[in-house]
Amino acid sequence: MPAPQLINFNWTSVVQLLMFLFLMYVMYKLLYKPFFDITEERKRKVEEDLKEAERARKEAEQLRAEMEKQLKETRQTADEIVSRARKEADEILNEAKNRAKEEAARIIDAAKRQAEMEKEMALEEVQKKAGEIAVALALKILSGVLDEKAKKDYLMKMVEKELGE
Secondary structure (H helix, E strand, O other): OOOOOOOOOOHHHHHHHHHHHHHHHHHHHHHHHHHHHHHHHHHHHHHHHHHHHHHHHHHHHHHHHHHHHHHHHHHHHHHHHHHHHHHHHHHHHHHHHHHHHHHHHHHHHHHHHHHHHHHHHHHHHHHHHHHHHHHHHHHHHHOOOOOHHHHHHHHHHHHHHHHHO
16 A cells, blocks of 8 residues: 655646636735735835824924913903002092092081181171160150260160170
8 A cells, every 4th residue: 555645746736826826916906915015005105194183282282381371361461450440549548538538628618718707797696786776775764765866876876886796
């Protein structure tokens, strides 16, 4: 019995091997190479996108920091404006209060002077009326007792005395 051959070598096997190699070559050219090219292109694109995303992230971070700085400056400016406005409002209020106090004092002084003048006029009027009444009363009392010359002298003394007071 002859020894069994593990590999049977014939022309069919050679043709099949050549066909297999040809098929591998065609598949490599038509499928594998374009597939690997597409995969490589995709890998390169992803890497570029990652770099672009990192650059955009850094730029966004920088812009955020810049915006925060501007916001802080704007808040400081706004606080300063509000502070100045409050200070000016307080000054205007104090000035208005002072003017109102001065105006009130002026009005009170004018009213006091007016009241004093009216009081003096009333006193003069009362003194004049009192003098007239005193003269009239004295004339009635003295009309029967004294003569004309004595009446006049007495009345003059009374009027001088009344006006002196």
